[in-house]
Amino acid sequence: MPGRRMRTSEPNNIHSCAQFGDLSGLQKHLEENPALLNAKNGIMAQTPLHLAAGYNKCDIIKYLLEWRGPVKVEMEAKNMYGETPLHMAAKNGCNESARLLISNGASLEAKANNGMTALHLAIWHARQAMECGIVKTLLEYNADCSIQDNEGFTPLNHISEGHGSEKLRELLDQHIKEQLKFKALKACGEAKAKMVQFEVSLSNIVGLHSLKLQLRKWAKGMIFDEKRRALGLSISATKVPHMAFLGNPGTGKTMVARVLGKLLHMVGVLPTDKVTEVQRTDLVGEFVGHTGPKTRKKLQEAEGGILFVDEAYRLIPAQKSEDKDYGLEALEEIMSVMDNGKIVVVFAGYREPMKRVIASNEGFCRRVTKFFHFDDFTSAELAQILHLKMNFQEQNSSLYGFKLHPFCTIEAVAALILNGTTDKQRKEMNGGLIDPLLTNARENLDLRLDFDCFDSDSLVTITMEDLEEGLRTLCR
Structure with missing residues (x-):
């Protein structure tokens, strides 16, 4: 139960001055000892601001709020x-x-x-005093009606049946509807802003239309x-399924995984x-009992985000060997x-070798439900x-x-790449062709420039x- 008003037994201290509205007495105490501004009394550990607020002594409150001493009044003192x-x-x-405190x-x-x-507490007062003034004041400043106390009760839950309760309940019901409408409008505005940001990030991914469509579905959801x-x-939380990225090197699997992590975090999924990012060497040990702890360490590092297993097919050797291979143990870990919802796993690799991974564990396809094919560029x-x-x-x-x-232009560069490379070169390198191409181009720029060139535009x-x-x- 909320505490009752407590009267101090010391009529001449700063707390009694605050309680009885003795402004000149309070000023004198603070001038003599500014440290008393936030001092707590020995009865209920209340500061002068507590007492002034509880006894509606607005002159005292204003003075305490405007005090220009070496310390500031503690608004949230308890x-x-x-x-x-x-x-x-x-x-x-x-x-x-x-009103003074909130403003x-x-x-x-x-x-x-x-x-x-x-x-x-305002609801508790309204029930006792049979008047709703303080409740109206707090609602005017948009007090949250959905916050629960330690027993799980919202302010509305504290309105008991009886005389006067109907008006109080009606007051809160109306405010709850307005608050929900306001929250929905705010959420809608934030959603639109997030979607714009999402689309900007998505525009940096070239191709991969099926993956982009799936990302849009998750984001909008x-x-x-x-x-x-x-x-x-009250709705259930959306869970992102585990995935497999299938394609040749340079098709953007690692880059997309990094963008995916940012996007899923941005929309609240992760x-x-x-x-x-891990490969076989990060997960698999060389002797008995080494692989489990090594893999579990990486899983712990990845919690709350994405575990990207690159070249996942290397966990399952193409040919059986007399020596025990621990890749399957890492996969099982x-x-x-x-299934614990703490991590999203993305397995990546060539399409054909990845079939070994899929076939090696009967639970793979039950857990990995989204397969995205990364075509050659x-x-x-x-x-x-x-x-x-x-x-x-x-x-x-x-x-x-x-x-x-x-x-x-894009058209000119596309024609250059088409005519200057073979199908085999493009298939083997894909996006991996671009960085060395640009590095070589810059080196050629430096080679052909004259030392007498001072045109800043030509230099870059x-x-x-x-x-x-x-x-x-x-291509040489």
């Missing part, structure tokens, strides 16, 4: 019950005090030891779930955006945690990747500050001539 000054104002029906930053969500907020919860609907897509890399250079990149000549512009020579150097 008494023996864990109550703040706003709690005191609420449980004693002190409207003016409550100066007092927290409406602060909880006492029993978990009650100021609104919980999570964002709509936020809106549903804001409207007070608590972190970390992607823990991974499988054992895939076309010349046009490789040209698009080249443009993206040039347009979004990081400061630690050797190409930071450089740009492409206007003649280096990569031309089609540079790209042509860079590709020839790469």
Whole structure:
């Protein structure tokens, strides 16, 4: 039960001055000893602000709030019950005090030891005093009606049946509806902003239309779930399934996994955006009893994010050997945690060898339910990747500050790659072709520039001539 008003037995101290509204006495005490500003009394561990708020002494409150001494008044100081000054104002029906405190930053969500907020205590006062003034004041400042105390009760749950309770219940019901509407509108605005950010991130992924469609489904689903919860609907949490990325080297599997971690964290699916990249050597030991702890350590590191198992087919050897291989043990360790909801696992590798992994464990297809095929990039897509890399250079990149000549259009670069490479070269390298191509192009720019060149634009512009020579150097 909330505490009753307590009268101090010391009529001349700063606490009694605050309680009885003796402003000149309080000023004198603070001038003599500024440390008394937040001093707690020996009765209920209340500060002068607690007492002024609980007895509606607004002049005292204003003076304490405006005090220009060496320390500031503690708005969220707690008494023996864990109550703040706003709690005191609420449980004693002190409207003016409550307004002063809230307008100066007092927290409406602060909880006492029993978990009650100021609104919980205002309901208690309204029931006793048969008037709703303090409840209306707190609702006017948008006090949250959904916060539960330690017993799981919201302020509405504290309204008992009886005379006057109907008006109080109606007051809270109306505010709850308005609050839910406000939260839904806010969630909708945040959802739209997140979706715009999501689409910008997605635009940096070239090709992979089926994966992008699936990501949009997850993102929109999570964002709509936020809106549903804001409207007070109780729904289950969405879980992202484990995945397999199948394709040749350079098709963007690792890059997409990193982007995926950021996107899933952004829309609230994962608590972190970390992607823990591992290969066989990170998981498999060389002797009995070594693999389990080694794999479990990596799984622990990856919790809350994505575990990206690159070249996962290497866990299952293509040919049986007389020596025991521990790759299957590592795979089984991974499988054992895939149902706990703490991690998303992405297995990556060539399409054909990955069939060994799928066939090696009967629970694989039950747990890994999304398979994404990373096709080889076309010349046009490789040209698009080249443009993206040039347009979004990081400061630690050797190409930071450089740009492409206007003649280096996506169409022109695509034609260059198509005519300057073989199908086999493009299939073997895919996106891995772009970085060395650009590095070679920059080296050619440096080679052809004259030391007498002081044109800043020419010094940082990569031309089609540079790209042509860079590709020839790469393909030799």
